[in-house]
């Protein structure tokens with residue numbers, strides 16, 4: 001009999017974000033095998049047993065594999081969520097973790113390389129575009145195999161802001177927040193529609209303040225952060241949606257942190273995600289001002305990379 005293909009996912013970094021992803025993957029039965037890795041052994045054991053103790057009450061089973069890089073050799077997806085959130089201050093700068101996370105990249109990339117992992121790597125760790133660029137370079141995986149959550153989360157925040165103002169389900173709002181997952185991100189309003197109606201037209205008709213929505217997308221994370229000193233549900237949901245797009249070869253069109261030749265590094269831009277990772281960069285034609293904003297954001301990511 002042909003062996004059943006298991007859906008195997010690895011998570012590296014089991015803090016607020018990684019643990020939320022692990023819990024969701026297990027309770028929703030999305031992974032048949034889940035590899036969980038953290039430099040903190042006690043934290044890993046705690047998450048391992050909290051998840052194992054959940055299994056008896058679920059309709060699905062997930063094999064939990066702790067602290068084993070070797071077992072990632074045949075994983076479909078690895079999600080990186082390592083970091084040190086306590087080093088982030090309320091100053092609006094996601095680059096606060098830069099030094100910590102660039103050091104972590106070296107260790108994680110070397111371990112992934114030794115493991116023989118050859119699936120799709122989805123990075124969450126901040127600064128997201130910089131860390132994704134470094135992970136791709138240091139793992140030696142292809143640019144299609146590595147991408148970041150990037151502005152997928154910021155786009156969800158924009159959809160929330162617009163949807164909330166118009167009393168619409170955020171899913172009725174389409175379009176993209178582009179650029180850095182950070183302060184220089186921006187909403188490409190030329191791409192945004194509500195139920196097929198261009199937002200620029202709706203804004204004129206209804207007197208909407210698009211700048212305020214854009215600011216809500218940019219600052220949304222800090223609103224959550226200021227109350228609980230981390231964020232977890234929205235980012236976990238973004239990462240899992242991307243992982244599922246890989247597992248089911250969905251060819252999901254969404255903004256992610258993707259490698260753009262033009263800039264020579266990763267940046268939030270429309271892409272299509274499937275079994276092999278980034279199936280295509282979905283080049284869209286932007287008005288001159290919006291393209292200039294993308295160029296500016298790329299410049300800021302590049303400066304951080306050069307540091």
Ligand SMILES: NC(=O)c1ccc[n+]([C@@H]2O[C@H](COP(=O)([O-])OP(=O)(O)OC[C@H]3O[C@@H](n4cnc5c(N)ncnc54)[C@H](O)[C@@H]3O)[C@@H](O)[C@H]2O)c1
Nearest residue numbers: 013015016017038039082083084085104124125126230235
């Ligand atoms: N891209 C986004 O949209 C987005 C959203 C939220 C959080 N984040 C980022 O995700 C990361 C995790 O956030 P969090 O709140 O869970 O942080 P956290 O500090 O709660 O957890 C980080 C975990 O990573 C572990 N870790 C550190 N170095 C490691 C290494 N080399 N190998 C394995 N594990 C390691 C730590 O022990 C810790 O358990 C941070 O970088 C944060 O800024 C990104």
